[in-house]
Amino acid sequence: MIVFTHIKSLLQTRTEPTLVVKGRAMKILPHINNAWMSVRDEKIEGFGSMDDFQPSDFDGYEVIDASGRFVLPAWVDSHTHLVFADWRNQEFEDRIKGLTYQEIAERGGGILNSAQKLNEQTEDQLYDAAFARLQGLINKGTGAIEIKSGYGLNLEAELKMLRVIKRLRENVPIPIKSTFLGAHAFPEDFKHRQDEYVNHIIEVMIPEVASQKLAEYIDVFCEEGYFSVAQTERILSAGAAHGLKAKVHVNQFNAIGGIEASVKHKAISVDHLEVLDDRDIHALKGSSTIAVALPSCSFFLEIPYTPARALMENDIAVALATDFNPGSTPSGNMNFVFSLACIKMKMRPEEAVNAMTINAAAAMEISDRCGAISTGYLANFIVTERINALSFLPYAFGEGHLSAVYINGKKVEA
Ligand code: NIG
Ligand code: FE
Numbered sequence: 001m002i003v004f005t006h007i008k009s010l011l012q013t014r015t016e017p018t019l020v021v022k023g024r025a026m027k028i029l030p031h032i033n034n035a036w037m038s039v040r041d042e043k044i045e046g047f048g049s050m051d052d053f054q055p056s057d058f059d060g061y062e063v064i065d066a067s068g069r070f071v072l073p074a075w076v077d078s079h080t081h082l083v084f085a086d087w088r089n090q091e092f093e094d095r096i097k098g099l100t101y102q103e104i105a106e107r108g109g110g111i112l113n114s115a116q117k118l119n120e121q122t123e124d125q126l127y128d129a130a131f132a133r134l135q136g137l138i139n140k141g142t143g144a145i146e147i148k149s150g151y152g153l154n155l156e157a158e159l160k161m162l163r164v165i166k167r168l169r170e171n172v173p174i175p176i177k178s179t180f181l182g183a184h185a186f187p188e189d190f191k192h193r194q195d196e197y198v199n200h201i202i203e204v205m206i207p208e209v210a211s212q213k214l215a216e217y218i219d220v221f222c223e224e225g226y227f228s229v230a231q232t233e234r235i236l237s238a239g240a241a242h243g244l245k246a247k248v249h250v251n252q253f254n255a256i257g258g259i260e261a262s263v264k265h266k267a268i269s270v271d272h273l274e275v276l277d278d279r280d281i282h283a284l285k286g287s288s289t290i291a292v293a294l295p296s297c298s299f300f301l302e303i304p305y306t307p308a309r310a311l312m313e314n315d316i317a318v319a320l321a322t323d324f325n326p327g328s329t330p331s332g333n334m335n336f337v338f339s340l341a342c343i344k345m346k347m348r349p350e351e352a353v354n355a356m357t358i359n360a361a362a363a364m365e366i367s368d369r370c371g372a373i374s375t376g377y378l379a380n381f382i383v384t385e386r387i388n389a390l391s392f393l394p395y396a397f398g399e400g401h402l403s404a405v406y407i408n409g410k411k412v413e414a
Contacts, residue, residue: 151220
């Protein structure tokens with residue numbers, strides 16, 4: 001049992017049940033200045049203003065003076081490819097010399113390069129590397145994460161990735177959601193018979209993944225040169241028939257109608273959205289699908305940033321995630337995402353915090369227990385260094401400025 005006192009500002013305090021914050025409302029970040037917060041049995045027990053604090057209510061609690069510090073929910077990273085076999089910095093060097101991400105993929109690099117390496121590794125090797133990466137991210141403030149398959153591209157290797165995610169879930173004490181992304185790219189041997197691979201995903205992979213209960217979500221890379229809108233729709237329908245809800249990679253390089261299709265299939269989220277047209281905005285407006293922006297991917301690939309302001313002005317719920325993967329985003333650092341969201345996407349710090357906590361939790365369907373400072377919610381939270389204002393966190397970029405991360409009420413030892 002712990003009680004934090006004299007918290008300079010306690011952020012994202014929700015007393016009314018709130019599952020998602022839509023567009024224009026995102027500029028409001030509920031908070032209590034000069035606050036206290038207590039933790040018991042791995043949950044947030046209570047919080048309030050120091051004006052109403054009764055020390056006698058907390059006999060037997062460890063008391064931590066948080067003067068000068070902000071306390072906020074741990075970051076929720078709703079889009080990662082955390083399980084992978086190896087880094088791809090050779091491709092990074094090629095890009096520095098002038099090749100594009102797409103050109104590298106066309107030469108057999110990219111996702112296919114990762115798939116080949118993953119097929120050569122054992123489940124234990126993959127698990128050990130992913131476990132170590134995940135510990136690193138938790139130290140940087142990540143308190144819940146979604147992880148995708150998609151570097152297997154055949155039944156056995158996809159199941160191997162999903163079993164690694166399952167093992168992470170059993171051994172790492174943060175919420176972890178698992179997404180089946182067999183439709184990430186066409187494997188080499190299906191290059192000239194793409195619809196056969198789609199059929200294989202639908203007839204063989206999805207039923208197997210679902211019967212082994214290895215994923216909650218289904219994802220497709222809907223993009224020119226990858227999966228068409230029609231193929232995406234077939235895969236999403238098959239997923240839905242097996243209880244897998246949609247989270248879709250879409251509009252990364254081209255607007256081809258994938259957002260409208262995803263919304264039609266009641267996608268929980270559509271992710272990337274670097275290139276958006278009016279039809280896409282119109283499809284999202286009024287829907288319950290969350291728009292997930294991945295600014296570290298834009299930074300690394302030097303592609304446009306998701307127009308978050310336009311999305312928010314249309315009252316669309318925006319979330320922010322890392323997209324951590326070895327090809328397009330070799331960083332799982334949410335603190336850097338925070339800086340990019342403010343610097344490059346012109347999100348206000350308050351909007352970005354909503355996008356990285358409550359809305360990100362909504363994009364993983366866990367916002368009833370995670371992503372806010374609410375009574376009974378998981379005690380996964382961040383205590384910052386002494387800072388003068390929230391804006392200091394994204395402003396002084398490249399560092400988290402976190403002094404402690406708590407998971408289930410326990411301080412994480414870095
Ligand atoms: O989200 N866009 C598709 N997939 C990943 C990148 C995969 C890779 O390059 O390995 C992404 O950016
Ligand atoms: Fe991704």
